[in-house]
Amino acid sequence: MAAIAxxxxxxxxxxxxxxxxxxxxxxxxxPLKDxxxxxxxxxxxxxxxxxYRRNPHTIWDAAIELLGQALAVDVNPHAVQG
Incomplete structure (x- = not known):
């Protein structure tokens, strides 16, 4: 969705x-059909x-916001490293 947004x-x-x-x-x-x-x-x-043309909807703003949050996530310092 973010790529379309x-x-x-x-x-x-x-x-x-x-x-x-x-x-x-x-x-x-x-996914396109859905x-x-x-x-x-x-x-x-x-x-x-x-x-496919993107239709106006607030979900597209939410998709961009979620992408931004996902890209800004820090690596967990307590994660197991091998």
Whole structure:
């Protein structure tokens, strides 16, 4: 979700899969379908490629906030090191 939230609002599944490090677009098909069903993105066909447009919703701000928190997390000093 964070990758879609950070985009310009229009994402291509193949480009998104590559950005996320997946070998195949099939790895993100179900999540895209779920986001479409939830009304968070809308599928748009055009110019020989499929795109998904991010629909306005407060969840996108929350996704960015959660990403920021995840990236700011410090390593636990009590973690077992081998």
């Amino acid at each position: 950070q985009s310009d609002g229009l994402v291509n599944p193949s480009d998104l899969a590559m950005e996320l490090g997946f070998a195949a677009q099939s790895a993100i098909q179900q 986001l479409t069903t939830a009304g968070l993105i809308t599928r748009q066909d055009g110019m020989g490629r499929v795109y």
